[in-house]
Amino acid sequence: MALKLSQWSVRMLQFNRWSTSRLMSTLPELEYIKVEKCGTDGRVGLVTLHRPKALNALCSPLMDDLMTALKLFDADQKVGAIVLTGSGKAFAAGADIKEMQPRDFPENFRENFLSQWTDMVKISKPILAAVNGFALGGGCEVAMMCDMIYASEKAKFGQPEITLGTIPGAGGTQRLPRAIGKSRAMEMNLTGDMIDAHTAEKWGLVARVFPADNFLDETIKIADKIASKSKLTVAICKQATNAAYESALSEGLATEKRLFHATFATQDRKEGMTAFVEKREPVWQDN
Template identity: 45%
Template sequence: MAYLSIHDDGPVRVIRIARDERLNALNLALVDELVAALEAADAEPQVRAVVVTGGEKAFAAGADIAEMADATAVDMKLRDQFRAWDRILGVHKPVIAAVRGFALGGGCELAMACDLVIAGESAKFGQPEVKLGLMPGAGGTQWLARRLGKARALELLWLGEPITAQEAMALGLVNRVVPDDTCVAAAVELGKRLAEMPPVALRCIKEAVYQAMDTTLADGLEAERNLFYLLFATEDAREGMRAFMERRKPSFRGR
């Protein structure tokens, strides 16, 4: 891996963006590596959760502008660089972003594409593309509109100003804010807690919640019920209910 550092901490795969000399600017090759690493983790049974993080100064300071500065509209259309980002949403396991420093532009979009976000106190989130005469292209307008509503999303997108970790948490973009030096550890600890949960149930819950973001209530309720019924075919559901009745801790195996 040219741009990533990867290791396992028990059942948690930790993927660190390691292009520190460019504040982890997201070029095409880096995104391809990251998506491939996420898909590999998703396919490995011993990995139960994934943490994506960056450096102390930047989670990812945005896209690599040098790759786009001289591109034409046709170049960008043929490059179709954001298609790889869609594959991030296809990862079934929990993905946690551990964000320190700048998470701007594509970096903010990457954090929002993760399921949960743990932010260090230094974290700054924002979509400054408008200041380049551009707009987000990796989901920024869609994530912000869905999470914040029209007015707040437009304010952030039109002004392009960053917000602090505490402001991001108040808006619902961040799950919790911790000291910078404990940020990655806190994300890994959360991943380990999720690793103790039944993997198939986690996957079904994730599917239902993401479907709720872009469907009607009636369709969402129907999908939830069908996934609920499906879980009764799993060994984990039988184990969980037996353990509850026997007053012991369940042992989930992902079956």
């Protein structure tokens, strides 16, 4: 059933579209991020971490630029999926240690240091990490905040914070065990040792491993396929799947059922089933 928007809501939607259009034109000026559209009709947003001299170390300005790019693609009605990759030899070799070294506990506590990183998980469109080299510490954690991880055969993953006298602070002790199990995650977190791409695939951290010369193209192909589906249904399915990691089984099943039922209020569910019965390709309206 359609929802009736208030005049205020309509004005806000119009303002957001205008703001998005203006901000998109400034994206090439971001200091640490490169942004472009690719895939069929530009329906895939490509975000590249671009601080190659520092192996894309994750400083606060870079993370601010990253969230700006992700939010703009999330608001772009033409984009159906986002690919996040690195430049040079690394996806991201970790958080910027020079930035962190002088910090103290009161400062971290007052500012809730690193909390803004988890804003990535609020993006409604699927984010595919294309890991091309080192994904260590915060880099591994950022990759795990994405919905899928695809890797070059040269990729390396690790949580080496223990070697610096600290522990992971952006999900390494929480998302990693959910992905690869307690024992393997404990080993990685307590030794600081890296694993290669094929081990990461075997353990379930990575969906697929591709040759280094075409890993990004292959990831974009998958993103393009996702972007060819109903954007509304994809967002609903992402939310339902994430519920499996954030709730007990009974609660997750209830969420799934509720969202499944909700798809029957959409035009795209009707179009998808009608197209199937009529033996034709569906034409999605994203509503």
